Amino acid sequence: VLPLHANLPPEEQQTCFLTQLPAGCTRKIICSTNVAETSVTVPDVTVVIDSCRERRNQVDRYSNTPMLREQWCALDSLKQRRGRAGRVQPGVCFRILPEKYLERLDKISPPExxxxxxxxxxxxxxxxxxxxxxxxxxxxxxxxxxxxxxxxxxxxxxxxxxxxxxxxxxxxxxxxxxxxxxxxxxxxxxxxxxxxxxxxxxxxxxxxxxVRNPMLTTQDTNKRAAWQAA
Incomplete structure (x- = not known):
């Protein structure tokens, strides 16, 4: 199981693109944010499981400052996510959202x-x-x-x-x-x-x-060691 998000060091991000699995592993699962939504091709991905959620930069009404907030994606984002499977071989996409709710989503993501x-x-x-x-x-x-x-x-x-x-x-x-x-x-x-x-x-x-949620963790071992030593 591999994470993929913007805060990962580049060398850890690159492990998601390796097609040869370690010994004893038969399947690769990538848990990704929308950093992989566009302009990223993971060649051996054949299945996308989409939560239909994202963290979008919006105004916080309490502090009137920009803040990442979790909400439903727009349809254009769902289309991009679906395209992560089947890029170089047949694939399938499953969305964790009843189809009848799709028509309630915004068609496009509003510009920042x-x-x-x-x-x-x-x-x-x-x-x-x-x-x-x-x-x-x-x-x-x-x-x-x-x-x-x-x-x-x-x-x-x-x-x-x-x-x-x-x-x-x-x-x-x-x-x-x-x-x-x-x-x-x-x-x-x-x-x-x-x-x-x-x-x-x-x-x-x-x-x-x-930040809205102070309970954050990091996959960066150097940062984690620095926090523990502080």
């Missing part, structure tokens, strides 16, 4: 820009030196709603990240937030906690706000 807060994207547009940010975002392949862009601008102003008098429209705090790989609300906590000399508690708060 239309379902997550735009504060991070807005900061990146500002940092790129683009002056008319709403017009630029409106020209993207899957443009967000005008109300979402306005909300992002107001939220960033409340955080003290925007300054209409500068060349990029950002304050010094805004430039720091644009360089951090997290939501600006969490980024401000990190910046202020460092300025106040308490980076540890600030980091713990941000980590707790970034």
């Amino acid at each position: 820009m239309q379902r997550v807060p735009l504060e991070n994207i807005y900061l990146q547009v500002c940092a790129s030196g683009i002056l008319d940010r709403p017009a630029f975002l409106a020209k993207t392949p899957d443009p967000p709603e005008e109300a979402a862009v306005l909300f992002a601008e107001v939220a960033l102003s409340d955080l003290g990240a925007l300054d209409g008098q500068t060349h990029d429209g950002l304050t010094p705090l805004g430039r720091h937030l644009a360089s951090l790989p997290c939501h600006p609300r969490l980024g401000k906590i990190l910046v202020l906690s460092c300025l106040l000399g308490v980076p540890g508690p600030g980091l713990s708060i941000c980590a707790a706000m970034s």
Whole structure:
């Protein structure tokens, strides 16, 4: 039984693609997230068992920050998953969902820009030196709603990240937030906690706000050993 997900080290991911089984093994079972949904071909897969579930990046209503949440897949994702079997030889797909419920699912997965807060994207547009940010975002392949862009601008102003008098429209705090790989609300906590000399508690708060379920495990033996030694 082999796991396959984005947090696995590359060398462990590659074991899923080996067609020769270890001695004494007669069957290979891969438990995968939707990392294998597209652009991945495991040549000896002949059966796909689809839970029809996925973790999708959405807004958490309590913290108003992006968070991975489990929900039903859209039909286009189910089609991609079915295609993992039968790529190079005949295969079959079983879905753990009554067929009558399929018509209730969304036909396509909504673009991420239309379902997550735009504060991070807005900061990146500002940092790129683009002056008319709403017009630029409106020209993207899957443009967000005008109300979402306005909300992002107001939220960033409340955080003290925007300054209409500068060349990029950002304050010094805004430039720091644009360089951090997290939501600006969490980024401000990190910046202020460092300025106040308490980076540890600030980091713990941000980590707790970034995950819905703290009961996580890892297959990375190096990380596990580091946690046990801490």
